Amino acid sequence: MRVGLFVPCYVDQFYPGAAIATLQLLEKLGVDVVYPKNQTCCGQPMANSGYEHLTGGCNKLFIENFQGYDYIVSPSGSCVLHIREHLHDDKQPELAKQVAHQVWELTSFLTDVLKVESLPSRFPHKVGVHQSCHGQRGLHLSSMTELVAPDFSKPGSLLNMVKDLELVELDRKDECCGFGGTFCVVEEAVSSKMGKDRVADHLKQGAEYITGADMSCLMHMEGILKRQGSNVKVLHIAEILNSEG
Amino acid sequence: MEVATKNHAELADIFNKDEDRVDWHDETLWWIRAKRDKSVHQLPEWEALREAASNIKFNVLSNLDIYLAQFEAAAKANGITVHWAADAQEHNEIVHGLLKEAKVTQMVKSKSMLTEECHLNDYLATHGIEVIDSDLGERIVQLAGEAPSHIVLPCIHKKKEEIGDLFHMYLGTPSNMSDPQFLTETARGSLRETFLTRKVALTGVNFAIAETGEFVVCTNEGNADMGAHLADVHIACMGIEKLIPNRDHLGVFLRLLTRSATGQPITTYSSHFKKPREGQEMHIVLVDNGRSVQLGREDFRNSLKCIRCGACMNTCPVYRRSGGHSYHTAVAGPIGSILAPNLDMRKYADLPFASTLCGSCSNVCPVKIDIHDQLYKWRQVLVKEGYTPKAKTVAMHVMATTLGSSTLYHAAGKMGRLTIKYAPFAVNNKLNPWYKNRDMPEAPKESFGEWYAKNRKK
Ligand code: SF4
Numbered sequence: 001m002r003v004g005l006f007v008p009c010y011v012d013q014f015y016p017g018a019a020i021a022t023l024q025l026l027e028k029l030g031v032d033v034v035y036p037k038n039q040t041c042c043g044q045p046m047a048n049s050g051y052e053h054l055t056g057g058c059n060k061l062f063i064e065n066f067q068g069y070d071y072i073v074s075p076s077g078s079c080v081l082h083i084r085e086h087l088h089d090d091k092q093p094e095l096a097k098q099v100a101h102q103v104w105e106l107t108s109f110l111t112d113v114l115k116v117e118s119l120p121s122r123f124p125h126k127v128g129v130h131q132s133c134h135g136q137r138g139l140h141l142s143s144m145t146e147l148v149a150p151d152f153s154k155p156g157s158l159l160n161m162v163k164d165l166e167l168v169e170l171d172r173k174d175e176c177c178g179f180g181g182t183f184c185v186v187e188e189a190v191s192s193k194m195g196k197d198r199v200a201d202h203l204k205q206g207a208e209y210i211t212g213a214d215m216s217c218l219m220h221m222e223g224i225l226k227r228q229g230s231n232v233k234v235l236h237i238a239e240i241l242n243s244e245g
Numbered sequence: 246m247e248v249a250t251k252n253h254a255e256l257a258d259i260f261n262k263d264e265d266r267v268d269w270h271d272e273t274l275w276w277i278r279a280k281r282d283k284s285v286h287q288l289p290e291w292e293a294l295r296e297a298a299s300n301i302k303f304n305v306l307s308n309l310d311i312y313l314a315q316f317e318a319a320a321k322a323n324g325i326t327v328h329w330a331a332d333a334q335e336h337n338e339i340v341h342g343l344l345k346e347a348k349v350t351q352m353v354k355s356k357s358m359l360t361e362e363c364h365l366n367d368y369l370a371t372h373g374i375e376v377i378d379s380d381l382g383e384r385i386v387q388l389a390g391e392a393p394s395h396i397v398l399p400c401i402h403k404k405k406e407e408i409g410d411l412f413h414m415y416l417g418t419p420s421n422m423s424d425p426q427f428l429t430e431t432a433r434g435s436l437r438e439t440f441l442t443r444k445v446a447l448t449g450v451n452f453a454i455a456e457t458g459e460f461v462v463c464t465n466e467g468n469a470d471m472g473a474h475l476a477d478v479h480i481a482c483m484g485i486e487k488l489i490p491n492r493d494h495l496g497v498f499l500r501l502l503t504r505s506a507t508g509q510p511i512t513t514y515s516s517h518f519k520k521p522r523e524g525q526e527m528h529i530v531l532v533d534n535g536r537s538v539q540l541g542r543e544d545f546r547n548s549l550k551c552i553r554c555g556a557c558m559n560t561c562p563v564y565r566r567s568g569g570h571s572y573h574t575a576v577a578g579p580i581g582s583i584l585a586p587n588l589d590m591r592k593y594a595d596l597p598f599a600s601t602l603c604g605s606c607s608n609v610c611p612v613k614i615d616i617h618d619q620l621y622k623w624r625q626v627l628v629k630e631g632y633t634p635k636a637k638t639v640a641m642h643v644m645a646t647t648l649g650s651s652t653l654y655h656a657a658g659k660m661g662r663l664t665i666k667y668a669p670f671a672v673n674n675k676l677n678p679w680y681k682n683r684d685m686p687e688a689p690k691e692s693f694g695e696w697y698a699k700n701r702k703k
Contacts (some may be wrong), residue, residue, distance in 0.1 A: 023701075028302065035697050060649070146594065184678075189257050197271070197566075
């Protein structure tokens with residue numbers, strides 16, 4: 001099985017640790033992973049701002065870089081959702097469709113494709129999970145409080161395989177953190193307030209770390225934690241699953 | 246009104262100046278959403294009900310002309326006078342005409358978001374007609390000189406102390422009274438007087454049944470019945486999308502409506518009106534006001550399925566923290582943000598952007614409207630039609646060029662990291678909206694790409 005590693009632009013630039021952990025974790029699980037080095041961005045920042053018509057360059061690059069792999073795996077639910085829903089190329093529509101269908105978010109890849117049932121990791125801390133909306137509601141990584149359906153969580157069950165890790169329960173299980181891409185600057189007031197409230201829920205439950213399957217939401221909450229001078233840290237779920245503590 | 250000149254972000258910023266109020270607003274609405282969750286989880290068939298409702302409405306929208314004609318014929322046969330209004334202006338004129346015919350200058354009205362959409366109260370006021378809103382929440386905002394901030398809970402933005410002050414000012418209650426029981430009794434007393442003296446009553450319509458030509462009005466206070474039963478003339482106003490084909494379908498919607506809205510199993514009063522009683526006149530005004538245009542927009546057609554339960558507002562994390570008035574349109578929240586640009590793209594170009602696209606709205610919607618997908622689609626339309634600030638368009642072009650090229654991307658990335666590292670003041674300043682309440686991420690010494698090149702020689 002050959003897997004192309006898709007590292008979203010802001011993870012590449014600001015959170016290389018999340019990408020390194022993703023790579024190492026996949027390698028540990030016996031997967032042949034390659035990082036196509038000319039990749040940039042999935043195009044979501046433009047598309048969500050209403051400029052989907054400007055994403056042609058990103059789409060073309062994405063297809064160039066990622067065609068030919070069995071799977072494409074990424075540590076970011078929202079970029080994966082964007083590719084799955086919007087990747088297109090008028091010159092080669094079939095290829096674009098095929099590539100879009102091969103993209104997987106890391107925790108669902110581990111759960112549904114690799115069918116991981118145990119992990120050699122240890123993380124002796126209290127951890128709060130942030131269910132990012134695009135991963136949760138868009139990619140169905142976990143059950144949603146609004147729907148009448150059975151309870152499940154792919155990130156949650158993976159974290160439960162980690163030795164000595166204690167998950168905390170939040171008052172609001174799946175409330176949005178308010179990042180929302182350009183929303184975080186266009187609607188600064190509401191976005192910050194949402195982030196503060198989300199962080200407060202984790203702090204109230206005594207979390208030492210906040211984790212999740214989407215670094216962008218974590219970046220938002222980290223910005224707020226740091227501003228508040230908090231000791232609580234954010235870590236991408238790959239970093240916890242990969243840790244040997 | 247000043248409100249209309251500011252956009253959602255600016256209005257929400259003002260609302261957020263008082264953080265305690267934001268917390269209180271958020272928690273009140275969250276409590277209602279939690280009640281909704283609890284009550285829907287009691288029905289194992291909940292998702293099937295949503296699916297059924299969505300399909301029934303889909304059928305209605307696909308055959309709207311047929312159902313409207315069927316409804317008109319049946320309603321006429323029942324003795325109801327049917328009027329058609331192409332837009333808000335025509336609607337207001339029709340209502341005004343009926344009031345003139347009845348020779349009255351006062352009217353009692355129960356809740357109708359359609360009349361808010363058409364600004365009926367203002368219109369009638371300029372023609373010397375006094376309207377008293379009989380829904381308690383609407384009466385409160387009316388006394389305050391404000392518009393409703395929520396379609397089901399019109400005065401959800403007001404604390405009970407503020408309501409006490411309003412009643413003290415307008416209804417003569419002692420000052421500093423905030424006991425909800427006392428305030429409700431006072432309002433009731435004053436409204437009773439209104440009900441007894443008004444000859445014309447206007448109500449909204451929740452569901453109109455094509456098969457039988459009857460309509461159903463849902464209220465928790467029974468105020469629609471009080472008004473309609475005591476008046477000589479009953480005027481009901483409805484958007485043309487409120488139709489359902491048969492009586493049988495009603496059960497599906499009545500089960501969904503109030504569970505979604507407030508978590509109650511059913512509305513306290515679901516009143517059926519079929520024909521005027523002896524000596525009474527009954528009129529129904531069927532209003533288009535942009536609905537047939539929206540019906541013609543394939544991507545946004547589904548928004549007409551809306552049964553106005555308000556669940557999408559209660560669940561919306563942005564609505565809860567920005568208040569209904571920040572949407573500067575009659576129907577606030579996620580659904581309002583996809584309905585409003587249909588009426589006026591320029592005026593409401595900001596609304597589809599007032600969302601994180603979290604998708605919770607689509608999940609609670611009892612008729613399964615793809616709300617967050619439509620918000621995304623409106624953004625594309627509004628940008629293409631040129632309703633975005635120039636600066637944003639320029640920035641997006643730069644971004645698209647940079648991200649569309651691997652070489653440019655790597656150069657820019659390095660520069661960005663260097664800027665953060667060696668000149669944090671260049672980004673950590675007041676002009677950067679991110680920095681107002683959040684710190685920037687720390688710049689790592691190398692990107693993942695650089696690390697990979699060193700550590701994995703493939
Ligand atoms: S869009 Fe759906 S959830 Fe929102 S008010 Fe309409 S029916 Fe209710």
